[in-house]
Amino acid sequence: xxxxxxxxxxxxxxxxxxxxxxxxxxxxxxxxxxxxxxxxxxxxxxxxxxxxxxxxxxxxxxxxxxxxxxxxxxxxxxxxxxxxxxxxxxxxxxxxxxxxxxxxxxxxxxxxxxx
Amino acid sequence: xxxxxxxxxxxxxxxxxxxxxxxxxxxxxxxxxxxxxxxxxxxxxxxxxxxxxxxxxxxxxxxxxxxxxxxxxxxxxxxxxxxxxxxxxxxxxxxxxxxxxxxxxxxxxxxxxxxxxxxxxxxxxxxxxxxxxxxxxxxxxxxxxxxxxxxxxxxxxxxxxxxxxxxxxxxxxxxxxxxxxxxxxxxxxxxxxxxxxxxxxxxxxxxxxxxxxxxxxxxxxxxxxxxxxxxxxxxxxxxxxxxxxxxxxxxxxxxxxxxxxxxxxxxxxxxxxxxxxxxxxxxxxxxxxxxxxx
Amino acid sequence: xxxxxxxxxxxxxxxxxxxxxxxxxxxxxxxxxxxxxxxxxxxxxxxxxxxxxxxxxxxxxxxxxxxxxxxxxxxxxxxxxxxxxxxxxxxxxxxxxxxxxxxxxxxxxxxxxxxxxxxxxxxxxxxxxxxxxxxxxxxxxxxxxxxxxxxxxxxxxxxxxxxxxxxxxxxxxxxxxxxxxxxxxxxxxxxxxxxxxxxxxxxxxxxxxxxxxxxxxxxxxxxxxxxxxxxxxxxxxxxxxxxxxxxxxxxxxxxxxxxxxxxxxxxxxxxxxxxxxxxxxxxxxxxxxxxxxxxxxxxxxxxxxxxxxxxxxxxxxxxxxxxxxxxxxxxxxxxxxxxxxxxxxxxxxxxxxxxxxxxxxxxxxxxxxxxxxxxxxxxxxxxxxxxxxxxxxxxxxxxxxxxxxxxxxxxxxxxxxxxxxxxxxxxxxxxxxxxxxxxxxxxxxxxxxxxxxxxxxxxxxxxxxxxxxxxxxxxxxxxxxxxxxxxxxxxxxxxxxxxxxxxxxxxxxxxxxxxxxxxxxxxxxxxxxxxxxxxxxxxxxxxxxxxxxxxxxxxxxxxxxxxxxx
Numbered sequence: 001x002x003x004x005x006x007x008x009x010x011x012x013x014x015x016x017x018x019x020x021x022x023x024x025x026x027x028x029x030x031x032x033x034x035x036x037x038x039x040x041x042x043x044x045x046x047x048x049x050x051x052x053x054x055x056x057x058x059x060x061x062x063x064x065x066x067x068x069x070x071x072x073x074x075x076x077x078x079x080x081x082x083x084x085x086x087x088x089x090x091x092x093x094x095x096x097x098x099x100x101x102x103x104x105x106x107x108x109x110x111x112x113x114x115x
Numbered sequence: 116x117x118x119x120x121x122x123x124x125x126x127x128x129x130x131x132x133x134x135x136x137x138x139x140x141x142x143x144x145x146x147x148x149x150x151x152x153x154x155x156x157x158x159x160x161x162x163x164x165x166x167x168x169x170x171x172x173x174x175x176x177x178x179x180x181x182x183x184x185x186x187x188x189x190x191x192x193x194x195x196x197x198x199x200x201x202x203x204x205x206x207x208x209x210x211x212x213x214x215x216x217x218x219x220x221x222x223x224x225x226x227x228x229x230x231x232x233x234x235x236x237x238x239x240x241x242x243x244x245x246x247x248x249x250x251x252x253x254x255x256x257x258x259x260x261x262x263x264x265x266x267x268x269x270x271x272x273x274x275x276x277x278x279x280x281x282x283x284x285x286x287x288x289x290x291x292x293x294x295x296x297x298x299x300x301x302x303x304x305x306x307x308x309x310x311x312x313x314x315x316x317x318x319x320x321x322x323x324x325x326x327x328x329x330x331x332x333x334x335x336x337x338x339x340x341x342x343x344x345x346x347x348x349x350x351x352x353x354x355x356x357x358x359x360x361x362x363x364x365x366x367x368x369x370x371x372x373x374x375x376x377x378x379x380x381x382x383x384x385x386x387x388x389x390x391x392x393x394x395x396x397x398x399x400x401x402x403x404x405x406x407x408x409x
Numbered sequence: 410x411x412x413x414x415x416x417x418x419x420x421x422x423x424x425x426x427x428x429x430x431x432x433x434x435x436x437x438x439x440x441x442x443x444x445x446x447x448x449x450x451x452x453x454x455x456x457x458x459x460x461x462x463x464x465x466x467x468x469x470x471x472x473x474x475x476x477x478x479x480x481x482x483x484x485x486x487x488x489x490x491x492x493x494x495x496x497x498x499x500x501x502x503x504x505x506x507x508x509x510x511x512x513x514x515x516x517x518x519x520x521x522x523x524x525x526x527x528x529x530x531x532x533x534x535x536x537x538x539x540x541x542x543x544x545x546x547x548x549x550x551x552x553x554x555x556x557x558x559x560x561x562x563x564x565x566x567x568x569x570x571x572x573x574x575x576x577x578x579x580x581x582x583x584x585x586x587x588x589x590x591x592x593x594x595x596x597x598x599x600x601x602x603x604x605x606x607x608x609x610x611x612x613x614x615x616x617x618x619x620x621x622x623x624x625x626x627x628x629x630x631x632x633x634x635x636x637x638x639x640x641x642x643x644x645x646x647x648x649x650x651x652x653x654x655x656x657x658x659x660x661x662x663x664x665x666x667x668x669x670x671x672x673x674x675x676x677x678x679x680x681x682x683x684x685x686x687x688x689x690x691x692x693x694x695x696x697x698x699x700x701x702x703x704x705x706x707x708x709x710x711x712x713x714x715x716x717x718x719x720x721x722x723x724x725x726x727x728x729x730x731x732x733x734x735x736x737x738x739x740x741x742x743x744x745x746x747x748x749x750x751x752x753x754x755x756x757x758x759x760x761x762x763x764x765x766x767x768x769x770x771x772x773x774x775x776x777x778x779x780x781x782x783x784x785x786x787x788x789x790x791x792x793x794x795x796x797x798x799x800x801x802x803x804x805x806x807x808x809x810x811x812x813x814x815x816x817x818x819x820x821x822x823x824x825x826x827x828x829x830x831x832x833x834x835x836x837x838x839x840x841x842x843x844x845x846x847x848x849x850x851x852x853x854x855x856x857x858x859x860x861x862x863x864x865x866x867x868x869x870x871x872x873x874x875x876x877x878x879x880x881x882x883x884x885x886x887x888x889x890x891x892x893x894x895x896x897x898x899x900x901x902x903x904x905x906x907x908x909x910x911x912x913x914x915x916x917x918x919x920x921x922x923x924x925x926x927x928x929x930x931x932x933x934x935x936x937x938x939x940x941x942x943x944x945x946x947x948x949x950x951x952x953x954x955x956x957x958x959x960x961x962x963x964x965x966x967x968x969x970x971x972x973x974x975x
Contacts, residue, residue, distance in 0.1 A: 019141055019378070020385060022211050023204075032201040039193050039402075043186065046407035055178065055408065062403035069399045077204040078392045086616060087149050094153040094644055098160040100732055101648065104746070105168050105680050108735065112676075112743030134516035135618060143519045143617040150609045154647040161651035161681050165666055168677060337665060337672025344664030344671070348655065 021082035031076045038069050141382050148386045152393045155356070159397055162349050166404065169341045176338035181405065183248060184346070188239050189406035192232050193398060199228030200395040203364070203388040210371075210381035218371040218384060222364050225391065229361045236354055248343055264298040267358075274366050283369065346405055353397055360394045363387045421847065421950040436521035437953060441528050442507035443845070446838075449495050449503065450919060452535065456490035457912055459483050464869075464908040467901050470889040477886040481570035484884060486542060488573025489593060493600050494535055496830050497689060500696035501642065502531070502607055504837045505635045507845060509611055511944035511951065512629050514620025514960040519613040527606040534599035541592030542568045564591045564660075572884065574682060577667040577675035580656050591660055594653040601646040601653075601685075604692075608642030611635055620943075622962035629942050629966045630713060633720040634699025637727040641688045641695075645731070649685030652678055676741055683734040691730045694793075694825060695723060697833025698764055701786045704840050705768055707940045708783035709775025712967040715767045722767075725760035733757060739809045747806055754804035761797050765790060780938070781855040785836030788863050792828030796821060799874065814884075817877025820870045827866060835862070835918055842922060843933030847950040850925040858921060861914030868907025872900040942966045 042065045045051045046058060053061075075081045080091065135143065170177045202224040209217035268291035275287040298305075367387040370376065376384060422439045432440060462483045466475045475483065506524065510517055518524050545551065545559050545566045560566035569590055571579040575597075580590045615636045619628075655666045656678070665671025667678040706713045713719060735742055735750040742750075768790050777783065799821040803809050812818060843849055877883075879893045879900075888897050936945040943966070947956050 019138060019381075020145070020211070023208065025205075025208065028201065028204050028208065032197065035197045035201075036194065039190065039197065042403055043190055043407065046403060047186070055174070059408045062408050063400075066400050066403055070396050073200060073392055073396055073399070077200055078389055079207075083149075087146060090146075090149055090153050093640075094156045094160070097644060097731060098157060098163070101160060101680075101684055102164050102167055104684070104732075104735055104750075105164055105677065106171070107749055108680065108742045108746035109168055109674060109676065110171060111745045134521070135519070139617050143613050146616060147520060147523075147609055147613045150612060150643055151605075154605050154609075154643055157644060158647035158651050161648050161655075164681070165655075165677060168674065169672070172674070173672065337670070339672075340665040341672035344658075344666055344673075347662070347664060348658055348666070352654075 021079055023076060023079065023082075027076055031072050035069055035072060038065055038072075041065060137379065141380075144382050144386060145389070148389050152389065155393055155397075159349070159352070162345065162352070163400070163404075166345050166349065169338075169345065173338035173341060176336070177342050180339050180342040181408075183243075183246075184406045185239065185242075186406040188235055189402045192235050193402045195228045195232050195235075196395045196398050199225045199232075200392050202228070203391045206367075207381065207384050207388045210376040210384040211378060213377045215371045215374040215376055218376055219368060222368045222371065222384075222387075226361055226364055226368070229357050229364075229391075232357060233354060236350065243343075261295075261298050261302050265295055268292070268294050270362055271365065274362065275369060283372070349401055349405065353394070353401060356394050356397070360387070360391045363390055420952065421948065422953050423847070423950055425953045434525075436517070436525055438506050438510050438518050438521065438524060439845075439951065439955075441524055442503050444528055445498060445502045445506065445531070448532070448535065449499055452490050452494040453919075454916070456487050456495055457915065459487035459490065461908060461912055463487060464905040466886070467888075468905040469902070470894070470898055471887060475886075478570060480886045481572075481884075482568040485569050485572055489538065489569065489597070491826075492573050492689075493597050494538060496693045496826060497600070497604055498531060498607075499693065499830060500700065500834050500837065501604075501611070501635060501638050501692065502527075504631075504700065504834070504841070505607075505611060505638070505696060508631060508841065508944055509614060509635055510618065511844075511947070511955055512632050512942060513615065513618060513623050514943050514956065514962065515614065515618035516954050516956070516959075518610050519617055520610050523606055523610055527603045527610070530599060530603040530606065534596045534603060537592055537596035537599060541565065541589035541596060544568065565589045569593045574679075574686070575653070575656060576682075577656070577673075577678035578669075581659055581668050591657050594656050598650050598653045598657075601650050604642045605646045605650075608639035608646075611639035612643065615639075620960050620962055623943075624962075626717075627962055627965050628720075629699075630702035630716070630719050630723070631696070631699035634695045634702070634723050637723045638692050638695045641692050641727055641730065645685045645688040645692075648681055649689075652681035652685075655681075676738065679738050679741065680735065683737045684731075687734040687737060688727075688730045690825060691727055693830040694833070695727065697789065697830050697837075698723060700833045700837040700840070701768060701789050703940075703942065704782050704786040704836060705771045706967050706969055707840075707938050708780055708786075709772045709777050710969050711771055711775040712965075712969050713767070714770035714773075715763075716965075716967065718763055719767050722760035722763040725763075726757060729753070729756050729760070736804055736809070739806055740813050751804060751806040751809075755801070758797065758801055758804070765794055765797065781850075781852060781859055782836050782840035782938075784856065784859050785832055785839060788859070789829065789832045789836060792824055792832060792866070796824035796828055799824065812877055814882055815877035816873040816881045816883055819883050820873035820877060823870050823873075827870075831915075832862070832866075835915075838922060840938070841944075842925075843937050844944060844949050844951070846926045846929070847933050848925050848929035849931040849933050849937065850922055850929065854921050855918065858914050858918040861910055862918060863914075865907050865909070865911030865914050869904050869911050870907070872904045872907070876900045876904070941968055 042062060045061055045065070052058065074091070080087065202221045206218050206221035206225065209215075209221060272288050272291045275283050364387045367383050370383055422437055426435070432444065435441065462475070463480065466473050466480055466483075506518070509515075543565065545556055548556070551559070566589055569575075569580075571590065575590065575594055580594065615628075615632060658664050659666055659668055659671075659673075663671070665673045667673040667675050669675060702713060702719055733750060733754040733756075735746055736754045739747050739751070772787075799817070803812060803818065803821060839850070839855060876897060879896055881888060881891065881897055881900075888894070888901070891897060933949045935948050937949075938945070943960060943962070944951075946960065
């Protein structure tokens, strides 16, 4: 069992001989508090009358805030920041496909003339 | 692939896999989990696409219908999920330092938050059913509860038996039987419990226009059905993922009970936490989309 | 576990452990591949029989021996079984499982247990599909009350008649005839899950388990093709998963997502379905491209022409395949979308043409030997060219509006799927048969079956192009009184005769291989075709651990006709 083959390929997986990255505790606490803060901000922007810019703009703001939160969770809680490019590719490609799917649906239905 | 004769002994090294070395196994497992999360993103992606399209088509109706969801319940659940995500990350951190007691503590808090999330969700669904905002006649919500507890107990016992922990086998089976029996006798009592945040925080206003919107009545038109159909599908599928994630984390907890984790081996904690973070991520988008902007 | 560290002389993966139980619990990718092979072969014949029933009904105009409802059932059975139970797991799960670890010099796939789990998930899905096909109400041995329970509570009751696409208004219709749409869509969902896990396993295997020196630039084209396929399997399948799940939700709970009477848009179902089901044709055909890319250089004794372009084109097809799905719906979507998707669809032709050009150039001035695998590979190139060029017709918006839902589409689809994927699978089975079984087959018999398959196939589907152009709609039970009736009659009869020859060819080809697997006397050498790729460098059949020592790769796989060949 000791004589395992090593992977000496000189490409992106070359640092495979160590395990994952250890993130300092302080970063976890910072991210957690920012997430709670952003959640409060999301609610305030959506519900307080002075922030009512119109439904479409509010939707965009809400989705942007959600994306910031999602990035924080994935980058630090999920250690994406310390992952190799392959993982990054498999994070962004599905999101890209999701946008393609939405684009395909949206150039059809809203521009379709129904009898 | 651990040797059967020593599988009950306490060991803290990585399990032996015959076809790759330990760091490769760790990175392979993590890449596999990320790929699985990618499939989950696209699974929910279909629902998000449907929601986006119908929100565009039935703009006014979606605005009106979304008022029926109580955003305070949603916000409470968001806070619980974010906190549980935080503790899940801390569990990974503890495992990286080889502190199994801390892994157990953090995983238990995560499981507790997941449980609270499901309870809040239960009360939300219950109020929707009460006001006739559920598209299908559901009779006997208490039976639903009972069946749920049955599956939970069977699942938990299965996980314990599967992990070969002889010490835990009998207590878990007994606890499962106790859970099922107590749910069977208490189900009517539990079903009468009401919980509404509006009573605690009487600001804002989530109105349930019960007499206007009978689900199959004339006022409740196709667009509202679309909104609530999507609401139940999205939150229901998400709740299913919460339950699955709790199952995985429970399995991690049992491994931590055996002090299986060390700086050399903590793959299950990391994978369980990754899955749990995804559950959190989906909710981060669902909350504003369904509860806030409609 | 019984993984022997010391390799006993004379053992291989087939005989190192004995008994049914050792097969059912095996984690060996080679054994799992064989289990897939036998299961999908069963479903291949099952779906093939349904096709013969359909063709026999169409042999002459007017009702022959089916009712229209039964006709709908049979073409749905044919489609569902062939697509979800045969071709999708076909080359990836059988050949990919067997070859991928061997070709990259690994001992197994990255997650052997997950691999076995995918097989069992596949079996569960297959069982659900078979259950849903049972005509409950006409089974003689089930009593009335139990049959009522099955139909009204369990949602069973006869084969699905929606076509394999489960299009929204059909699959949501509850009134009238009963059919087990919930079970069938559930089966497709479960099968998709199996497909996802297989793809995920392959991606991780290629990334993490390549032998020392096996760089990306040295990977065989089959590995590239399987990797591209795995990406599609992993990322496209969840979308069809959610759309089928929504159909189930809609039927069980009555939520309104696709049903127009509940505020849904049935075209949205088509969008979500084809977002998976267009890339899925590349799941079927990309590995076949890989197979042909392996066979042609070996029997032409030439390096593969334009290796980088071949691999790049594989990825090009996989990626472009994600953005062209709505060309299946030209007549139901809006004009703007139709223009955009028609435009995008033409781009698929570019990498596909690059591949055909590379295959032909690989053979050019090679010293070709016409063994059975080579014959199948050359047939593949020929048939796929017809499939590709007729695809251009269908990508063209104006032409497609005319050809939509005619036999032209049926013929095009079968040229890609049968002439591409199935011929590719049969070629692969012949080529790697010595490696998989350690036996040789009879070349003469194989060549006869090849002629039957090739002639039968063209006799079946060439007339269908003409049928389509003359206006014969697909899925019609009867064609009495249509325009050009006499011509349609002749062409349908020809097509049916061809279908019988084709079926006989496939049956004999597989029986031939099975016979030599079980009773064959000639032992295969390690490398009977003198190939340079890694899987041929170990013994035939391979040992349980694949290689006695981890191989170290120093050269490109395709150095034929260069210094390495003495």
